[in-house]
Amino acid sequence: MAISPGSDAAFSSQKSTLSESPRSKRFPLTEEEIFYMNCRAAYLTVFKSSLENIISKDQLYLALQHAGRNPSQKTINKYWTPQTAKLNFDDFCIILRKEKPTSKAELLKSFKQLDVNDDGSILHTDLYKLLTKRGEKMTREEVNAIVNLADVNADGKFDYIKFCKLYLTTNEQCLKTALEKLEVDSKLKRQHFGSHIEASPEREPSPVPKPSPRIMRRSDEDTFTNKGDTRSSFLATTRKFKTSVSFTVTMGANSNRNSKLTEPNSVKEWQCVQSKGCFFLEEDGEIVSHQYRMQIAQRCMVYLTIKPLNLSQAEGKPSPWLSVDTALYILKENESQANLQLMCFTELQNREVFGWTGELAPGMYWLIPSTTGCRLRKEGRAVAEEAQLVYRDEAGELLLTQEFRSTLSDIFEVIDLDGNGLLSLEEYNFFELRTSGEKCDEDAWAVCRENFDTKKNELTRRGFMDLNLMEANDREGDPRDLWVTLHAMGYNKALELTEACPFVIDVYADKCKPRIKAVHMEACSGQLEKAICKSVLSKGDAKVMDGYEDIIVHTYTCDTWITSVIENKSDNKAIIHISNELSRNCVNNRGLNIFAVEVAPKSAMVCQHVMPLNGQQEWMSHSWSWCPPAWPCSCSSPGTAFPPSPTLAVVRQAAKIGATAWSWILSILGRGLLAQCTIAQ
Structure with missing residues (x-):
């Protein structure tokens, strides 16, 4: 994201407006409530209601700008692909969670990179070069509209300090206008x-x-x-x-309304296969997890279970995520992977274990883990003290702390999907995709085997530890990259696993040995939603x-x-x-x-x-x-339950600036000026 208003200005506007509400005087809003209030306020400056959909890039641009974001074309293309037909209000909230606003200090810092005289201004000649030659280029006519605006230009210079103040004030007034509209019209809020x-x-x-x-x-x-x-x-x-x-x-x-989960009497004699996996909570609240394919060679009785994986080493102190619910949906392939038939799911329970017993025909099946998301949620509390990951001994050698080594050992347990105590290339790549978004190819894996402890061409636990130590040494002890890995795996600053839930799947069959393999790590949607x-x-x-x-x-x-x-x-x-x-x-x-x-x-x-x-x-x-009344439904006639929301003209008037200034601000910001300043650095 490029330029966006200072969070302090936006936040103070929300507080000042909401403080007038009788409810907020008695019960101060939480940060989550303020976030959704801000989302609705921004959305309603563009649409009549938050039940309407975004149907174009221009609408997405405008809604994001009113929410205090300044999307570059690259950012817009990330969320509006050639396959996108529409985005709803929920999608809009997800985008706002991912694209954080830039503070006033960061905004000024980006301009100062171009301020050669350090006097709070940029020469028009330099501004022309920046905006027409770099990044997402503007036309000369668009730049002329900028340099001819008297409020922020004088003596051939662009006063970026005044510009920043104008933009922040404009955003604050827009937000305040929309919030006041929400506060006045309770019927409007009820619909959103x-x-x-x-x-x-x-x-x-x-x-x-x-x-x-x-x-x-x-x-x-x-x-x-x-x-x-x-x-x-x-x-x-x-x-x-x-x-x-x-x-x-x-x-x-x-x-215990339903029947208890019970093992088949002879299950100990059945052939068994096991695989581990993990639910990961994304920044936007979405949950991703491993997904599996299972092959059954002949018709047989099958007993499947899924449960949270207990990693606690302390006896009598179970892992805190054992209360997270887990389920497993079994779908059969019919002719193709796209044509999947729901066979069953693990609805019987014994403590934290969910399972299913029944007969399955020979064929290929998909096993899709699920959790409701009721207990695997974003952590609200702040961590008082950050854990130490590395230290130097008396000889100056960099080492991993015991606490960090214990955490890495737990991570190894989670990503060792087959539980053989070693990491194959396929298992390691699930870890890489999760933490860096890239896969390790065969050549890189060969180098890894040459430099770190391996067994049977697979990485050992010791090798995995040394790999992380090498990363710390490459950064001369700077732990920031290590923290990126830990956060991606669900750990907070205190090395507590709060935003992930590892699980283990067991499959028993009485007549043949099932084959199971993790094939994807995807969002818990799509086929799972259908199932x-x-x-x-x-x-x-x-x-x-x-x-x-x-x-x-x-x-x-x-x-x-x-x-x-x-x-x-x-x-x-x-x-x-x-x-x-x-x-x-x-x-x-x-x-x-x-x-x-x-x-x-x-x-x-x-x-x-x-x-x-x-x-x-x-x-x-x-x-x-x-x-709702008078809203299109299966039997209702078309209509709207909402009075018109503030139009852009009203917002301009509330901001007390002319239409030319507002158009200019949207134009320059819509080009991602902050991104351009970064390129020009």
Whole structure:
């Protein structure tokens, strides 16, 4: 990303605007809430609602600029490829998480690289050369528009200090205008994706009467209202919508509704194969993991299990990620890899182990691991002290600390997929792709074998340690590259594994030895999304929305989690809103109490996963879904529930600058000036 406003200015604008809200005076917003508020504010300067899609590069440019980002053409092309038809609000939020804003100090520093006289300005002749010859080139007419602007030009010089101040002020005013619009119009906020701050004004849920199973009757709603519950206003609001449907599931502590997972009696005599893998949490909250192909030579009984891998060396102190849920979906190849048929998934449970037993025909199968994302989440707490990775002994020799060596040993255990105590080239390349994005070719691997300890042409644990020590020596003890590796593998600054969950898969067969191989490390989407939808549609409880017979909400309940899928059988897209406000002791994978999803025509999508916050206590999941009024759905007529948002002209007026200045700012920033300054260095 190139130039963007100083985070301090943007942040102060948010605080000053939101501080006027009665809710924020009582309950200060979290950083996450401010982030989503900022996302919506930026989005609504370009679109009427955050349910609309970005359908062009120009729209993406403009929305990102209003969010305090300055995308270069290279950045835009990264997110808008030739295959991209549209991006939704969720995609926009993901992009903003990845593309961090630049501070005011960094912005000024980039200009100072071109300030030969160190007087806060750049000669017009130098500016012409920079903007027309380097980076993403501007036309001479565009540069003329810049140098002719009186506010930031004088005596043949471009005053970049004034320019930075003008840009930061403009961005702050734009953000403030949009935030004020959101604050004034509560109905508008109710419609937006992630509009969780529109929920109950109380932070902690108040005790509520237990609703009747499945459907909440009108009398139940009246009970809430009459008792003065803080959610009464929300329930009253939902009555105004054309249709709604609710699911209520109450689970006891360590509930065992489904059958327990039990091993087949003779499983110890069956042939077994094992493979390890790992779920990794990306910066944008997406989860990636290994995926596998399995070959079964003949029809036989199969017993599959998946569970978190315990790496703890201390007896009685299990690894903290053992509470992360795991599942395995088994799909059969039919003629091609693109044509996969869902066979089963590991729905039976025994403590942290999930498994399945049944008969499989000979053929090739895909094993796709899954976790809901309810407990594998971004870490909120800050680490007080950074762990030391390397040190020098009395002779000045660089060595790895014992704590770092222990961490590397655990990483070795995770990437040693077949568990033979050695790293093959294929196993090592999964590690390389994860940490550097590049593969090690045969020639580089040969050099590695020559310089580091190997056995049977595979890297030993000692060789892996020495490889990391060599990297530290190459940087003369600077640990920054080592930290890049550790963060990619899910470790924080205290060397705690907080954003990854290693797992182990065991496959037993009674008549032949299965063959299993890791083939990909991909996002937990695509085929997995289809598999989850198919499993929930076939096994879950279904409810049709009153008046919308083509919109069906399916809910599947197991001992550990609840999954909801929305099916849209109509020829039109459907906008469905979901509330979890009445749930108790629950956490969902979206991290929001109120949100909306868009379901494409003739399709189904995973709405949410819900798990208990504390599995030792009773938990109740109450999910309420509805369609907004006058919004295109399977049966509704076209229309909009939103008043017009501030237009660009209003934003210009609020910023108190002329249209020419605003167009110029967008023009120069849209060319990625910061990137150009870096090239010119």
